[in-house]
Amino acid sequence: MRESTKLAAVTVAALLGVGAAGAGTLEDVREAGELACGVSEGVPGFSNPNSDGVWEGLDADVCRAVAAAVLGDADAVRFVPLASKQKVLAVSSGQVDLTSRTTTWTMKRDSAEGVDFTAVVYYDGQGFMTSAAAGISSATELNEATVCLTTGTTTELNLADFARANNLTLEPVVFEGKREAVEAYASGRCDALTTDSSQLAAFRAGFADPSEHMILPEVISKEPLAPLVAHGDNQWKDIVTWVVYGLITAEEFGVTQANVADMAANSGNPAVQRMLGATGDTGGFIGLDSTWMVDVLSAVGNYGEIYDRNLTSTLGLERGVNAQWNEGGLLYAMPIR
């Protein structure tokens, strides 16, 4: 009996000991020496292991950027593939420090589900793809068209709203899975295919001749994708938020992976000096080194470089609404000072 009591006491003590270590995510990450980052199990251009088993994509690079800022090492990331149903719970229950997994920022998730969104890294939205031969240049010309889509998603509702708002008669052809919908579109069953535009780009790149298909400019729904952290750790949320803003700001001021060292030493722009730690200590505001953005940018490059590397050069995805605010896009990073 006494032995088992002792054992129980030791177990409880061990649990409490583990509990005491969970003070803040920043300390936990530093102690572990690596960032546990939840990504998707395979979304082209966002996160997917390449042939060498290395995770590639915009979401994966956001993980690397945070690891570079916090640990000074962009490779100190433990990528944890998460299924769609796990993506919110994994971060709210502490299995991962950060989820960077094509997750739409919605009110319910941000409030009721115990997570906080940081900053939008990609403005996605439902778009249309048609065959280039059809000669259509706008979705409003799709009257009387058949449209392939998947069942049971908001995609269907968005399409109905769009048709009603524009006085179009669209005939939806509904499929159970995305693959089936794409195959049906490819075989000429429908005039157009509709789903999130980032995915349309991936499907288009997979066709035998991508130039035969075009993605129409209209985006008919809002899908702001943002990394998320557990609710309640404000410092950690600040870190992830400002790393994303830092990536966007760096592009705005022309700081790239190649010139970051030079800019840190010689730039005369006060905004760049502040960001790269030449004057002041912006890193200190969020508990990091003053050279936090130098570490980030020399590891992964700025937002434009990340976007180009993962989405434009591979999937042919243009910047669109994901351009900088002064170039007609929606990217508007808060000032770093």
Add this chain to the structure above:
Amino acid sequence: MQETTVTFQPTEPRPAPVHQTKAIAWLRSNLFGSWFDTLVTLALTGLLLSFVPDLIRWLFVTATFQGDDTVCRENGGACWPFIIEKFQVLMIGVYPQDLAWRPAICAIALVVLAWLTYWDRIRGVALIVAWAVLPIFALIMIGGAFGMQEVDQSVWGGLMLSIMLALVGVIVSIPLGILLALGRHYGSPAIKVLCVTFIELLRGVPLITILFMASVMMPLFLPPELVINNLLRIQIGLIMFSSAYMAEVVRGGLQAIPKGQSEASLSLGVSPVYTVAFIIVPQALRHVLPPLIGRCIALFKDTSLVIIVGLLDFLGMIKSAALDTDWLGFQAEAYVFAALVYWLICYSLSLYGRQLEKRGPNART
């Protein structure tokens, strides 16, 4: 009254069989035996002719064996360089490639042991010990210990992960299933209720539910500081599910053993434990060998469900490989390869099962 004597009258000797070429005789008796057989043969031949030539053309004739994705897209057939390029990630997932020799050694050990087992070169206690030690050896080699660089379980993947989940699942769930079956068959009322509850509860829900429970729900109940590895939770879920089915299979075997056997054994003074362990269970297991092997195959195939809880097993890596931005549009090749690998493994298992049955009741197990 007149007595009749019946004399033996031999029947007419049958004519010697007409000499026939083997192939034609086989065709006639098997494919064109009756008008119905002929009809079925013709219909099936027509069906095969309608797609086999296209399949062969796609698989081999217009297929690409060397080159990159642009060559593949030009040729239009199957793109095998894609599989070659992706081979390593399909086998070990995102496991660090400079440490790939570690899973490779485990794979060699597995193949050697399977070979020895199949050809009956290793028997009895040695066989059981070898199979019990193999997963431990694999865990140490793949996970890293004793000074080897540690590799976190979140990067284990590919075929390696599928085989490991299945192997550990089978090795743990068979003994567990036997215990559950014995508990249900011979246990005291309390034990019996426990065993029946466990078995029926797990058999009553689909595997997907258990996987979700293990992966998504369990972290909600546990304190946030106590993080049990996702892979371990999934493995435990698989073992529990599988052992419930194994238990029912074994119970079928136990019921087939006549009561006289245990009565005879007990009356000879053999203790009840020895009676069950050395007289009842070995015979029961031999009876249920085919369904037991069937459960093992099913468990291996069930591991492909773990992708829904974010583990990139073999099928998960297949899906992910087909989504690589450099190789978009080659998912058919990926799935053909997956089918081939699954078939090879499952067929070898069922061959081994047949081999075991052939050794017959007099052979040692």
